[in-house]
Amino acid sequence: MTAIRLFVPRDAGALAVGAERVAQALHAGAARRGAPVEIVRTGSRGLYWLEPMIEVATDTERIAYGPVSADDVEPLLDAGMLSGAPHPLRLGRPEALPFLSRQTRLTFARCGIVDPLSPQDYGGHGGWRGLERAIAMAPADIVEAVVQSGLRGRGGAGFPTGVKWRTALQAPGAQKYIVCNADEGDSGTFADRMIMEGDPFVLIEGMTIAGIAVGATKGYVYIRSEYPQAIAVIRAAIDAARHAGYIGTRVTDSPHAFDLEVRVGAGAYVCGEETALLESIEGRRGQVRAKPPLPAHRGLFASPTVINNVLSLAAVPFILAEGAAAYAAHGFGKSRGTMPIQLAGNVKYGGLFEAGFGLSLGELVDDIGGGTASGRPVRAVQVGGPLGAYFPRRLFDTPFDYEAFAARDGLIGHGGIVVFDDTVDMARQARFAMEFCAIESCGKCTPCRIGSTRGAEVIDRIMRGEGDRAAHLALITDLCETLKFGSLCALGGFTPYPVMSAIRHFPEDFGMPQAVSSGTPR
């Protein structure tokens, strides 16, 4: 009798809600029944309100159950879960769940499905084909394919990835580097973590293709220390890929050499900024470098360096395997391809939603996210992390796209959406934005280092009702102008987004008359 295959996520988000105990209970329960099972530890499918979500492979399909607690396991086994039998927690085929069936999973196609540490399983689900193609191509043609795909950096700035690669390819240098930015510091984002834990080979493949494209033989993955599970999975996956010959001195027996090393962050948000990250790898304080020179000309250890976000690099294998046009066929305006959007915070259906650009914010929050987890009305959403603007309901028609968000004084950043219900105090959120800037400032620019603390103090006074409110708000506005124009990087430069959007859209929380409820506010 062959073992029944069970799938239990080992994603940090699933572990956080008890997946380990569920795996143990399944193991013990099956053993007691004499039922041979193989428990495959996967990543998460990204439907976090259903985690821990477990799956069983029947003869024809995988059947999901969730959210499963350790206490549910015995009743589930009694009900015949091992053959996919009915139970109140039975969800059916995961792909048929609306949250998944409405998505376009290109980058996350395998996440939650495959064994993250099996290069064979990865290959069996369409992996390694992009690398195979790339090896047969001229470097300039690989770069051109990435240019044609329209892929823009998913780390926040949205810079065309192919153009960056072209610059690095053309830069002279005996040694070049590929650096993966896995610092993912934005609250409300977890897509980098999910893909690293659930499908690490897609990142390894993407980085290897990047290496071949620009002539780099060494890559670093800089992962934040707050992600111990992701660090362990990537390290193990690098070893497995090397062992299987996908990276190393001869990438799949080609003349190309490419190897990878993990570096771990040390709790500094600003090290997500690309030049601060390079400083950090080199062993210094994570202070932002002035540009130029661009990292593509003079980056890590003064060598030409491509630095890309996890999701940018993880999008590359699809582009190479299926063609640039297949990727560019998705999207909206100048935002091509898909965006792994992350629904987070006080949201009913929180998780990862990969889709072509262009869905409206309202569709994402109300329709796909199902509104708040608390059941109270949605009052504000912060899009794009701690440097992103707060949006009120009346801007929910904004399409999810780089330009559309910029036109409304916001940004999509790394694609995180944090939902707040009507108990939120927007003055407090504005204060936090200033405080966060002060805590995380690298210290190079005075407005960012000192102005932010001053800003938090002024908002404190507004919250306590001290002094002249209008004068305080004028001061904050001034300070934000100074931050915007007197900052070397977006930490200081974009802190005005959350602060000013909170004041503009929610003036009543600052003791001012309520905003008008129609029109596009400025």
Added chain:
Amino acid sequence: MSGPEPWSPERAAAIIAARTGDAGATLPILQALQETFGYIPDAAILMVADALNLTRAEVYGVVSFYHDFRRQPIGHHVLKLCRAEACQSMGAEALAAQVQAALQIGWGDTSADCAVTLEPVYCLGLCATAPALLLDDQPVGRLNGGRLAALLDELRAGS
């Protein structure tokens, strides 16, 4: 977590020697030292500076820049509570007040019984199962007052 080892210059020297050849070795060395001893004592800063041909001020500058590095010994457990926006939206501020009151300590401090060191963290990537914390590298999500209290009781009973 088995808890940190007591400071040992010999142990530290071995940890440092194993990595001095690496490019940009400062952070990996400091991280390995902290993982072993729980913090970075002055003596370690001196040793790292010597090994990497840096000044003491340079190494101190690195240690003080990064939030992760500690200059004080820690308790048996390290609890990192998320204070970032996604957790705020689910009531993290109340949990922050609760944990500080229960342990009678502030951020970065260790409880009097040495059971827990409390640290703030800004995002754990557990934003869809908020509010969240990391207890000695183990993620815990969907927290509420009751669950946090139970967790703290367990920690204090265990030490």
